[in-house]
Amino acid sequence: MDRTERILDLVALLLDAREPISWAELREHFPADYGGSDDAAERKFERDKAELVELGFPLSYVQGDDERRDGYLVDRNVYYLPEADLTKEELAVLYAAGSAALASGAFPGRDDLAHALRKIGFFAGESLPTPRVRMELGTGQQGQEKEVSARLEQLWDACSAHKWAQLTYGSPRKDGVTERRVDPYGLALRRGVWTLVGYCHLRQGLRTFHVHRIRELKVNTARPRTPDFEVPADFSLDAHVAYYPWQYRFHEPLEVTLQLTGPQASRAGSLFPGAALEPVSDGVVRARFPVTFLDGLTRFVLSLGQDCRVEGPPEARERLERMAANILAKHAPVEGQRVSA
Structure with missing residues (x-):
């Protein structure tokens, strides 16, 4: 028996055991490998045991007492993951996300992900529909x-x-x-x-x-x-x-306060996840959050229009005003130039 086969058989034996397995029993199960002289057999088993531990297999030796004998035992609470206990709807969402990642053509651990998706399909108990979603790579990566x-x-x-x-x-x-x-x-x-x-x-x-x-x-x-x-x-x-442009770490964190009104007020939580939200009045919300890239925030704020404005600090307001002025100057009509209707 080669070493890989022996290791796998050893794992199967230990996982199947409900009581500690003694060294004598291990030698009985593997007479061709752990037979012969005691010293040679023990050295071989020590090498196998070290490899199992290195692979993360929670094998330990327990000292016997009045209730059980001494021997080698696997800590099942460490080895087995707890039950996820997901609903069918949650399994479907997980399956859709995994399928989108797999279909992208660029996702690490693709074989492991495909194996996991097969398991999800099995435990769902019914055929999960092929999701009509796809995760695409960002701009500038097409063809790569x-x-x-x-x-x-x-x-x-x-x-x-x-x-x-x-x-x-x-x-x-x-x-x-x-x-x-x-x-x-x-x-x-x-x-x-x-x-x-x-x-x-x-x-x-x-x-x-x-x-x-x-x-x-x-x-x-x-x-x-x-x-x-x-x-x-x-x-x-x-x-x-960073998840969002204002989270790129170009400067020290600066707490920025925004005021959102109208339709943007109801979207404050989704527009600025993690921000501290404070209702000011009906249809008006104040949002506070740390920013490490003011330019990234000001560009986003300008895209939201007049329903989102910067309250503070002063350097954030000044940066927004300068950026808005630069945009106006860049797109202002040149004197004598005809503007089409």
Whole structure:
């Protein structure tokens, strides 16, 4: 029996056991592998046990007492995930989201996702309709689905195994590329754009990288079971990848207060998720939230029209007024130019 087969059989035996399995019983179940001299058998089992532990298998040795014997036992509460207990409607939504991601052509862990969708279909107890939704990549990435998909798979594995990656990265601000060695902490999808967050050895700090701007990618394959780095316990993807334009981290957080009226007042919660909302009067809502990119906010506020205005702080109002003035100046008719009706 080869080692892989032995490990799988060992896992099946331990999961099926309701009582601790002694070393003597293990030798009886695997006479060809754990037979022979005691020293050789114990060394082989120790290697197998170390591999199981490395794979996250919660195997432990329990000391016997009056109620049970000593031996090896699996902690089932750690090994098995709790029941999700989702309704059929919730399963349908989850299935639709997963199917849209799979159909996009660029999603990491595609095989795992496809397997999960088959499980959802099975547990739903009936045929789930094929959802008429599709997750598209953002502007500027069309035609790169295959390249982005391949890089996502590599980065997914690198993030999971904690292996560093060498990137040839194209800057969005200037021509040319830079070589970066990065410890990949995680991947995030925001508004159709996949972003890698990790520690950049060139810049000596955490940086974000748009996956479609990675020209070449090579993941460290040396000692594949040994992690190259540890992700800090306080690391959070949401702190580094923005959902909304005003969340890009270009300056220190600044609390901005907006006043929304008319139709926009009823949409305040969906327009500015996470904002502290305060009803001012009938049809008027005040929203407060931190902003780290004023230009991103002012552009969005201008798009909402007269039903959304900036109350404070002064620098936010001034930035909005300057941007509005620049737009008016740019689109003002030139003297002597005829304006078509």
